Amino acid sequence: MGEELRIIPVRGIGEITPGSDLGVIISTALQTQGLTLANGDILVVTQKIVSKAEGRLVSLEEVTPSAFALTIARESGKDPRHVEVILRETRRLVRMDRGVLICETHHGFICANAGVDESNLAEQHQVSLLPRDPDRSARALRERLLSLAVSGASRDEKPPRQEPLEQLAVIISDTWGRPWRNGQVNMAIGVAGLAPIRDYRGQPDAYGRELRVSAIAVADELAAAAELVMEKSAGVPVALIRGYAYSPAVGGVEPLLRDAASDLFR
Amino acid sequence: MGEELRIIPVRGIGEITPGSDLGVIISTALQTQGLTLANGDILVVTQKIVSKAEGRLVSLEEVTPSAFALTIARESGKDPRHVEVILRETRRLVRMDRGVLICETHHGFICANAGVDESNLAEQHQVSLLPRDPDRSARALRERLLSLAVSGASRDEKPPRQEPLEQLAVIISDTWGRPWRNGQVNMAIGVAGLAPIRDYRGQPDAYGRELRVSAIAVADELAAAAELVMEKSAGVPVALIRGYAYSPAVGGVEPLLRDAASDLFR
Numbered sequence: 001m002g003e004e005l006r007i008i009p010v011r012g013i014g015e016i017t018p019g020s021d022l023g024v025i026i027s028t029a030l031q032t033q034g035l036t037l038a039n040g041d042i043l044v045v046t047q048k049i050v051s052k053a054e055g056r057l058v059s060l061e062e063v064t065p066s067a068f069a070l071t072i073a074r075e076s077g078k079d080p081r082h083v084e085v086i087l088r089e090t091r092r093l094v095r096m097d098r099g100v101l102i103c104e105t106h107h108g109f110i111c112a113n114a115g116v117d118e119s120n121l122a123e124q125h126q127v128s129l130l131p132r133d134p135d136r137s138a139r140a141l142r143e144r145l146l147s148l149a150v151s152g153a154s155r156d157e158k159p160p161r162q163e164p165l166e167q168l169a170v171i172i173s174d175t176w177g178r179p180w181r182n183g184q185v186n187m188a189i190g191v192a193g194l195a196p197i198r199d200y201r202g203q204p205d206a207y208g209r210e211l212r213v214s215a216i217a218v219a220d221e222l223a224a225a226a227e228l229v230m231e232k233s234a235g236v237p238v239a240l241i242r243g244y245a246y247s248p249a250v251g252g253v254e255p256l257l258r259d260a261a262s263d264l265f266r
Numbered sequence: 267m268g269e270e271l272r273i274i275p276v277r278g279i280g281e282i283t284p285g286s287d288l289g290v291i292i293s294t295a296l297q298t299q300g301l302t303l304a305n306g307d308i309l310v311v312t313q314k315i316v317s318k319a320e321g322r323l324v325s326l327e328e329v330t331p332s333a334f335a336l337t338i339a340r341e342s343g344k345d346p347r348h349v350e351v352i353l354r355e356t357r358r359l360v361r362m363d364r365g366v367l368i369c370e371t372h373h374g375f376i377c378a379n380a381g382v383d384e385s386n387l388a389e390q391h392q393v394s395l396l397p398r399d400p401d402r403s404a405r406a407l408r409e410r411l412l413s414l415a416v417s418g419a420s421r422d423e424k425p426p427r428q429e430p431l432e433q434l435a436v437i438i439s440d441t442w443g444r445p446w447r448n449g450q451v452n453m454a455i456g457v458a459g460l461a462p463i464r465d466y467r468g469q470p471d472a473y474g475r476e477l478r479v480s481a482i483a484v485a486d487e488l489a490a491a492a493e494l495v496m497e498k499s500a501g502v503p504v505a506l507i508r509g510y511a512y513s514p515a516v517g518g519v520e521p522l523l524r525d526a527a528s529d530l531f532r
Contacts, residue, residue: 005273110446179531183483217449225491265445
């Protein structure tokens with residue numbers, strides 16, 4: 001056995017507001033559950049609480065829609081101010097039909113409404129944007145958690161850890177639809193501490209022939225796995241994944257983004 | 267905690283050949299690992315071993331490519347016999363470019379090469395096809411495992427189970443690429459015993475407003491999670507997922523397949 005993977009919901013995160021220190025909040029929640037971060041752990045954190053902590057919130061009352069936003073709003077049946085915010089987050093409209101806007105964001109993500117979302121927000125007429133740089137958010141959270149692991153250990157005057165915490169990965173996730181398939185799945189939008197793709201190219205299969213499946217988007221699979229313990233309405237925005245073997249790496253979501261030239265669907 | 271999810275690699279499956287009894291093989295492998303199936307368990311099984319057991323293998327030496335297959339083979343640089351097999355499995359070619367064939371299969375799946383694959387096969391010049399009806403394969407495997415759980419308990423003359431095994435789900439998975447994103451992920455192609463989509467429509471978010479994320483493709487997320495313990499070259503074609511709360515259901519993959527009329531990308 002030994003190699004089983006555990007996915008643990010992190011409860012008690014509570015309300016996040018602009019300026020909230022997610023590192024402290026997550027550390028405290030883990031501690032309350034009797035959990036201490038260990039080398040090799042992976043934390044998957046939903047975009048929504050990162051965006052809230054970073055103040056990536058827009059009040060629609062302060063938005064004046066452009067003429068283009070008004071046109072799209074008429075065609076799509078959306079609030080023109082909401083459309084205006086979506087367009088500001090959009091580098092290119094990939095598809096627009098039947099009230100659905102598929103956008104390429106300034107980050108290079110392709111998703112509905114450029115990730116602009118009105119669910120799970122305390123204020124009425126407010127929408128959330130994706131973090132400006134989700135990789136940077138993931139790196140910052142990872143570093144905060146590492147530093148808290150050191151200071152927490154000394155503050156409590158416990159014996160020092162056997163192994164200092166060094167290998168930790170943070171994935172920021174969002175829940176997106178897909179072409180061809182119904183239902184949404186969690187995807188990685190920011191990655192720190194782990195390579196988002198595991199590359200099998202050139203490795204032989206069980207019979208010594210080259211593998212067809214050559215590169216697995218493990219960061220997306222980890223995000224999808226974490227979603228299974230995050231109930232949408234139950235306030236579980238963080239999951240701890242333990243037991244997945246990976247090599248430490250800087251991370252970054254860029255290897256997951258297919259370049260336009262090799263993409264048959266945009 | 268209680269609600270954590272465990273993903274356990276099932277080892278020792280060994281070579282599968284046409285006619286292999288996957289139910290017996292998986293039961294034995296679980297037993298060797300000291301595992302007994304329990305109510306609520308989910309088994310994720312890779313398509314490749316199901317296809318092998320069902321004899322869904324084609325020797326390229328017995329294939330005569332059509333004129334159309336020859337044309338595509340010239341354009342794509344593939345073996346014309348391999349292209350011929352792909353076309354036989356294809357209802358509609360969705361895209362063809364730079365050696366990549368994106369096909370809609372007779373099942374309604376959209377994937378590269380209609381799921382025809384040459385990796386992890388014992389014979390040279392052989393390819394595997396997707397199971398003819400992966401839902402039926404999943405149902406048959408589920409029923410075989412349920413009946414073995416009953417007979418196994420009596421054969422060993424152990425005390426009868428506290429609870430007879432009733433709630434078991436089987437997902438058959440394949441590993442596919444996606445538009446817009448690099449890297450492949452595991453997807454569900456056959457489902458028995460669980461609804462493939464968890465529907466949140468109409469449910470309120472944490473603030474009483476309707477959730478944007480309304481339907482989660484949990485069967486795909488479960489398949490993706492299972493992939494994390496299946497090393498491509500290491501012979502782990504089955505994973506046991508334990509601790510995921512779901513209601514028993516007939517299953518079937520059809521709710522995951524977006525109908526062409528509402529699909530912006532085909």
